[in-house]
Amino acid sequence: MPGARISGLGMHVPDRVVTNDDLSKLMDTSDEWIFQRSGIRERRWVEGDVGATDLAVPASEIALKNAGIEASDLDMIIFATLSPDWNFPGSSCLLQARLGVPGIATLDIRNQCTGFVYGLSIADAFIRMGTMKHILVVGSEVHSTGLDNTDRGRDVTVLFGDGAGVAVVSATDGDSRILDTDLHADGSQAAILRTYAPASCQNPRLTQEMMDEGLHYPHMKGKAVFKNAVEFLPQTIHTVLQRNGYSLDDMDLLVPHQANRRINEMVGRMMKLPEEKVIHNIEYFGNTTAASIPMALCKAQEQGQLESGKLVVLAAFGAGLTWGANLIRW
Numbered sequence: 001m002p003g004a005r006i007s008g009l010g011m012h013v014p015d016r017v018v019t020n021d022d023l024s025k026l027m028d029t030s031d032e033w034i035f036q037r038s039g040i041r042e043r044r045w046v047e048g049d050v051g052a053t054d055l056a057v058p059a060s061e062i063a064l065k066n067a068g069i070e071a072s073d074l075d076m077i078i079f080a081t082l083s084p085d086w087n088f089p090g091s092s093c094l095l096q097a098r099l100g101v102p103g104i105a106t107l108d109i110r111n112q113c114t115g116f117v118y119g120l121s122i123a124d125a126f127i128r129m130g131t132m133k134h135i136l137v138v139g140s141e142v143h144s145t146g147l148d149n150t151d152r153g154r155d156v157t158v159l160f161g162d163g164a165g166v167a168v169v170s171a172t173d174g175d176s177r178i179l180d181t182d183l184h185a186d187g188s189q190a191a192i193l194r195t196y197a198p199a200s201c202q203n204p205r206l207t208q209e210m211m212d213e214g215l216h217y218p219h220m221k222g223k224a225v226f227k228n229a230v231e232f233l234p235q236t237i238h239t240v241l242q243r244n245g246y247s248l249d250d251m252d253l254l255v256p257h258q259a260n261r262r263i264n265e266m267v268g269r270m271m272k273l274p275e276e277k278v279i280h281n282i283e284y285f286g287n288t289t290a291a292s293i294p295m296a297l298c299k300a301q302e303q304g305q306l307e308s309g310k311l312v313v314l315a316a317f318g319a320g321l322t323w324g325a326n327l328i329r330w
Helices: 020-024 031-038 052-067 091-099 112-128 151-157 187-192 208-212 222-242 261-270 289-302
Strands: 003-012 017-019 042-044 076-080 105-109 134-141 163-172 177-185 193-195 218-220 253-256 311-318 322-329
Touching: 003 052, 003 112, 003 177, 003 289, 017 020, 020 031, 031 261, 052 091, 052 134, 052 163, 076 091, 076 112, 091 105, 091 134, 105 112, 112 134, 112 163, 112 177, 112 289, 112 311, 112 322, 134 289, 151 218, 163 289, 177 222, 187 193, 187 222, 222 261, 222 311, 222 322, 253 261, 253 289, 289 311
Parallel strands: 076 105, 076 134, 253 311
Antiparallel strands: 003 163, 017 042, 134 163, 177 322, 193 218, 311 322
């Protein structure tokens, strides 16, 4: 049967660097306070009118070049984001137009921090069916224009950055391929991390009163997110390994979603993983949601950690709640 492999990676972030000291001028915080709680020193924020698609275009071009193909070779674009350019149409259509490939299939997915993991699983399924050969899987976010830069929003605002990460997923007959994916969700806990407005379940969808209350900004119950993340991430990692006859000792590299370094370090300790097996880049980019895993993969590749034959696990947890893992033979 045909399989699917990641044949090219690319990333792009805005030029503007926002440090913790910069944020301390906007709200009651400090570099020490932010770093101790999240592991973040700085993040990238856009300037002016820049959307998720604007960041995705250069990242896609890099990924296509690294895969050795042209945009015209693509059969589909899967775009994961919680910060689309517009409410509709989807950013996948906007990216398709920017890449100059009308007619190919496009799909937007809203699995938040787990978006890239879900996106890879969808691309893998289409390619295994034999109907497609090359699929662009995109994670791109512009958080900065939707954050509350006051003391009220401090706990959330300090965590997020803007950026795009992209993978070209291609058909293969070789051993290098996506081996399996484990996916989960629990909508009963949706309220612990969400944005309340604007919303179609409210009429009107957005009012001045809602904005005065800050309901158009993200709200998070941090302790609940932490508790669930350190419970479900080890479970999904164990599941995807054991289902395929592997143990933690067989895993060469874990690339987790970059939500909070404390979460990833706790997961690593719980699973007794050597520090060198876990990829971190949150210190310089913050939480870029759907973009964080492909951006972290780019870092791992730059550092020579994605050698052929390595057994790699991608794992994410986020709003929804959603969580899951991909098992990849690189």
